[in-house]
Amino acid sequence: MGTLLLRQRSVCIIIITILYKYTFIFQFSLLFIIYSINAH
Structure with missing residues (x-):
């Protein structure tokens, strides 16, 4: 149970x-x- 919760969290x-x-x-x-549009 705890390992499943840890896996979901990761x-x-x-x-x-x-x-x-x-x-x-x-x-x-x-x-x-x-920036490129403003440069032109």
Whole structure:
């Protein structure tokens, strides 16, 4: 029971970290696109 809960918690942490990374990459690319549009 405890090991299953620990596994679910670790999976949730992994999903959250992946989402944070993807949102960071998305914001960075969006800023880069806006910067390149403003440069022209």
